[in-house]
Amino acid sequence: MTLAVTSRFTEAATGLERLQVTLGQRYYFSSQQVTLPGVAPRTSNSTDVLIAASGQITQSLRVAGGWQFDTQNGSVVRQNVGASYVRVKGAC
DSSP states (O other), X not given: OEEEEEEEEXXXXXXXXXXXXXXXXXXXXXXXXXXXXXXXXXXXXBOOEEEEEEEESSSSEEEXXXXXXXXXXXXXXXXXXXXXXXXXXXXX
């Protein structure tokens, strides 16, 4: 089962999604039966916690980031940050 929640804040006048935040985790109800060669089966009934956030700064600029946290080891597995720029027609 995957459990996740997403919240979005949009600007009513323009429809721009100013902020989106998502938090999720997967849970297992049985032991792992299949693995790749050389990879040990999982020992936990849950996976890493994933958090993602993005936001529209201007009509042209959007930023996004993600974070993956290993709850068993208490460590960050992966994190990323990115930005995208799209020129809006008619904008200077």
